[in-house]
Amino acid sequence: MIFADLNSDLGESFGAYKIGADDKIIPLVTSVNIACGYHAGDPLVMQKSVALAKQYGVSVGAHPGFPDLLGFGRRNMNASPAEVKAYIQYQVGALSAFCRAAGVKLHHVKPHGAMYNMAGADYKLARAVAEAVAEIDDSLVLLALSGSEMIRAANEIGLPCASEVFADRHYEEDGSLRARSKPDSVIHDEEECISRVLRMVTEGKVTAVTGKDIDLRADSICVHGDTPEALAFIRRIRETLEKNGIGIGAF
Numbered sequence: 001m002i003f004a005d006l007n008s009d010l011g012e013s014f015g016a017y018k019i020g021a022d023d024k025i026i027p028l029v030t031s032v033n034i035a036c037g038y039h040a041g042d043p044l045v046m047q048k049s050v051a052l053a054k055q056y057g058v059s060v061g062a063h064p065g066f067p068d069l070l071g072f073g074r075r076n077m078n079a080s081p082a083e084v085k086a087y088i089q090y091q092v093g094a095l096s097a098f099c100r101a102a103g104v105k106l107h108h109v110k111p112h113g114a115m116y117n118m119a120g121a122d123y124k125l126a127r128a129v130a131e132a133v134a135e136i137d138d139s140l141v142l143l144a145l146s147g148s149e150m151i152r153a154a155n156e157i158g159l160p161c162a163s164e165v166f167a168d169r170h171y172e173e174d175g176s177l178r179a180r181s182k183p184d185s186v187i188h189d190e191e192e193c194i195s196r197v198l199r200m201v202t203e204g205k206v207t208a209v210t211g212k213d214i215d216l217r218a219d220s221i222c223v224h225g226d227t228p229e230a231l232a233f234i235r236r237i238r239e240t241l242e243k244n245g246i247g248i249g250a251f
Helices: 022-028 043-055 081-102 113-121 123-136 149-157 190-203 230-243
Strands: 003-010 031-035 059-063 106-109 141-145 161-166 205-207 213-215 220-224
Touching: 003 022, 003 059, 003 230, 022 043, 022 230, 031 043, 031 106, 043 059, 043 081, 059 081, 081 106, 081 113, 081 123, 113 123, 113 141, 113 149, 123 141, 123 149, 141 149, 149 161, 190 205, 190 220, 190 230, 220 230
Parallel strands: 003 031, 003 220, 031 059, 059 106, 106 141, 141 161, 161 220
Antiparallel strands: 205 213
16 A cells, blocks of 8 residues: 655744644644744744644654745755754754653654755755754654755665655756746646646656656655645645545654
């Protein structure tokens, strides 16, 4: 039987600003990646997100990003590997404290936004990410883009890792995500989303923006919590996977 994890990037509200529908999404997914205050989130939001995940038995992951609240962590930064390593350890440490206080085991780490994309293509940054996680707890799973340098780095140092695919994003031919600054980077059509997810999970393939099929590994399927269609996408993905005999569970 094929199994797949369904995850979402959440905990992205900040102060008076509410982003996403965390209370509705968390009961439908099997893993959550919680913002740690650098690109989004704040202490109260982090605390509440961990509590909601615990309530619904959902695996908790840290979602560290660049210190870029104004850009939501989606702007590239000229950060050295040493800086990236420190950013990750600082943020994972913060979320770990909330997990310990709630009696929850931190399960995984997934870099956010620009950090995720940059480390996916740059081995030195990828190695810094993997080492940052391993030095905190080498039982934590690194959740990273399928086929990326982060997966390679995790494998090289013996860190557990899981390959992630995206339900709501288009891919370039090299397996990277299409930049949000380009047209057609985000998928808003529900039927397109569902058909792509099913093919990624069952065939290990997706069609890039060029029309070429590329290979990938789908241990976990991500739907961004700030996408307007997120809740509808997640509901349909669950229904479709279950209807096709695909098990849903944390990686």
